[in-house]
Amino acid sequence: MDAKEFCEFGKATLAYIADYTENLRDRNVLPSVKPGYLNELLPREAPIKGESWKEVLKDVERVIMPGVSHWNSPHFHAYFPTGNSYPAIIGEIVSAGIGCIGFSWMSSPACTELEVITMNWLGKMLNLPEEFLNCSEGPGGGVIQGSASEATLICLLAAKERSTRRLKEEHPDWNDATIKSKLVAYASDQSNSSVEKAGLLGSMTMRLLPADEKCRLRGSTLLEAMRKDEEAGLVPCYVVATLGTTGTCAYDCLDELGPICNENNVWLHVDAAYAGAALACPEFRHLMPGIKFADSFSFNPHKWMLVNFDCSALWVKNSRYLIDAANVDRVYLAHGHEDKAPDYRHWQIPLGRRFRSLKLWFVMRIYGVEGIQKYIRGSVKLARYFENLVRYDNRFEIVADVTLGLVCFRIKGDNSLTNELLERLTARRQIYVIPATYMGKTIVRFVVCSQNCEEKDVEFAWNEITTQTTEIFKSQIEASAVLEDRSIEIRTIITEKPLENLTDKLLDLEITSTVKNSPTIS
Numbered sequence: 001m002d003a004k005e006f007c008e009f010g011k012a013t014l015a016y017i018a019d020y021t022e023n024l025r026d027r028n029v030l031p032s033v034k035p036g037y038l039n040e041l042l043p044r045e046a047p048i049k050g051e052s053w054k055e056v057l058k059d060v061e062r063v064i065m066p067g068v069s070h071w072n073s074p075h076f077h078a079y080f081p082t083g084n085s086y087p088a089i090i091g092e093i094v095s096a097g098i099g100c101i102g103f104s105w106m107s108s109p110a111c112t113e114l115e116v117i118t119m120n121w122l123g124k125m126l127n128l129p130e131e132f133l134n135c136s137e138g139p140g141g142g143v144i145q146g147s148a149s150e151a152t153l154i155c156l157l158a159a160k161e162r163s164t165r166r167l168k169e170e171h172p173d174w175n176d177a178t179i180k181s182k183l184v185a186y187a188s189d190q191s192n193s194s195v196e197k198a199g200l201l202g203s204m205t206m207r208l209l210p211a212d213e214k215c216r217l218r219g220s221t222l223l224e225a226m227r228k229d230e231e232a233g234l235v236p237c238y239v240v241a242t243l244g245t246t247g248t249c250a251y252d253c254l255d256e257l258g259p260i261c262n263e264n265n266v267w268l269h270v271d272a273a274y275a276g277a278a279l280a281c282p283e284f285r286h287l288m289p290g291i292k293f294a295d296s297f298s299f300n301p302h303k304w305m306l307v308n309f310d311c312s313a314l315w316v317k318n319s320r321y322l323i324d325a326a327n328v329d330r331v332y333l334a335h336g337h338e339d340k341a342p343d344y345r346h347w348q349i350p351l352g353r354r355f356r357s358l359k360l361w362f363v364m365r366i367y368g369v370e371g372i373q374k375y376i377r378g379s380v381k382l383a384r385y386f387e388n389l390v391r392y393d394n395r396f397e398i399v400a401d402v403t404l405g406l407v408c409f410r411i412k413g414d415n416s417l418t419n420e421l422l423e424r425l426t427a428r429r430q431i432y433v434i435p436a437t438y439m440g441k442t443i444v445r446f447v448v449c450s451q452n453c454e455e456k457d458v459e460f461a462w463n464e465i466t467t468q469t470t471e472i473f474k475s476q477i478e479a480s481a482v483l484e485d486r487s488i489e490i491r492t493i494i495t496e497k498p499l500e501n502l503t504d505k506l507l508d509l510e511i512t513s514t515v516k517n518s519p520t521i522s
């Protein structure tokens, strides 16, 4: 392919992506294909002769799109958001165009240096403690990982390195194997599955401790577990605290956990994969006190900060332990500048690394801090609007506090009602929400995900939810009315309240509540 053709191909592809993005609302958010669908549509062998790019691009719409779950659709409300934006897409293209592998400073100086700079910008935007930044005097610094899962794992390895060194000094007669077999890690039972996985992959016992009634890990719970392990001859090594749990967006009590970890030589890692982005807005910082106690902090710009996957930000207060845990220092990799710029290969699992800071740089420059704040506040505002709609309908209840872009709710009464609602919604493919459990109750997680989600999309989702709920109650009435004549009584319960006229009222309500909760907004 020559440059002229590349430009035509590129222009057509960008136009296709723009059209896809702008018209996403019109597609069903979930596909209707069955497993193996693509096998039926594509040949068994690679083509012998090269094909034209037009054929290939056409097939994206013909065979790929029918099997895509549209994560960026305004009707996608499952999991947590996956970041995306036009500047990030272009940043990704430039990164692919340069195509360098930035494992050391010398292997592509700009790749390392832009990452150092953007991670400092980002850390300052979130108001992280100075010690985390590469521009501080100390050994702290930030690095971009592929995922929060990797961040949790490499910090576990760094914690293991730190504890092993300390214990060797304290107990010269203990060898590495003895020490490593004694180390224990802790997290709450609400932590992401990747935390448990880090324990498995890093060969460290990971205790998932019970969270309190607000789904938070408390200091007293941690302390009790640590004391019990110490009595059994084990050594507490690593704690993962979650800010913004995947289930209900709960916040572990960092200001309780922090001092306990600091006093006991236990590495405290903070997993704020989703909620961390909200630290860009001063009015949400009160939700996450105690970050100063952490040894490492990670969040995903690829979740709620407009950067497409993969871009997971990790900061450590002391990079020495990370580097020592992962340093193999072969001669062919040395370049003599190690003290002036980080060799990021020691800060991660693979050797090779992409130029991921480009897309972060594009997003931060083109949106600016204000643009990012506006985006975060917009998501929270829509979530509050949805919360108010739920509260206004007495068939439903809100479960867990709504603090950011996640609303957890359920149909009052037996779990079977909410389960049926979820089944119906998924089968109809108009909106996508997923369940979680909260104290034995099935709940629906509704997340404001797409950057293009608007009030009308929240209303669309609410209409879909209430219509299906009405259907569920109707079929119950039909069943029970046959047995006894209670239909009138139940029919009053299912009366729907019209959305028109209500919208303005609820938005007003929402604005007052935002102002009340956020005295720092000017």
Ligand SMILES: *Cc1c(COP(=O)(O)O)cnc(C)c1O
Pocket: 080, 146, 147, 148, 149, 150, 192, 194, 242, 244, 245, 246, 271, 272, 273, 274, 300, 312
């Ligand atoms: C999404 C999420 C993760 C996993 O993130 P990856 O980047 O996919 O590894 C971890 N922790 C929390 C709290 C999350 O919400």
